[in-house]
Amino acid sequence: MSLRFQRLILILITLVFLSAAVVLILFNTKQNIVFFYTPTELIENDFILNKKVRIGGYVKKSSFIKKSLNTYEFKITDNVNELLVFYNGILPDLFREGQGTVIEGFLNNNNNIVASKVYAKHDENYMPASIKKELEKNNQWKKNYK
Template sequence: MTRKQRRAGFIALGLGILGIAVALVLFAMRDNIVFFYSPTEIAEKGIGPGTRFRLGGLVEQGSVQHTGPATIKFVVTDLQKTVTVSYTGLVPDLFREGQGVVAEGTIGPDGVFVADSVLAKHDEKYMPPEVAEALKKSGRWEEGQMKDGAAKPVSR
């Protein structure tokens, strides 16, 4: 075997090992690649208690309850399914009903999503792109309904 053939063999072996490593990493992360799950996706996938993930959707109108000095309960919806969320801490100043939200945490044994962080929109026209995409998939989204030409969710 010549030097050139050995070098080509080592390069091929290295690329093969690298390819296998990338495949294993992607396989291990296949469920964590999604930025968040909508309430409908949680029901469809049957995500059980203790699994850590991000939940995204709209804060349902009339659902926000202050249950303690720093504890808040609210319902997140994608206009098809809902998930009750409990959060202890300070919510962002712009958090309110009818607006997009992404919460990170786990589902408790009682089915309530226990969040350890809550992210809200930054102005009255913004919605996280992932929330907007989930609403589009569910058929609950109309294009061009806001002043700036952005889309808005609709109730049906």
């Protein structure tokens, strides 16, 4: 085997080992890399009270209440468990019932979250507004486009 192919194989083997090391590190620190927990993960893992957490899920249908100007109350759900969220601040444009959201805040004693930040999460579907109208007219609008 010529020297150049020995070098090529050496480089490739080094890369494989290096990526294996990185993958091991990443998957053992998963808890620190995830951006948010789902409500179920939060409840099952007994998270410490009064520590900042981020929770992601959907805003539960017909749970959104506007208490006063900039003060809101809603439930965040992953379709298994749900948490009540209190928030005082400005909501992003995409925030609405049924829409994905990530909130940052503190868990208090009654499994409620006092949120300090609310982000809207959107999915990978892009569609012209006119087509949505068309689909709705023909009852073809699927809920999973949300």
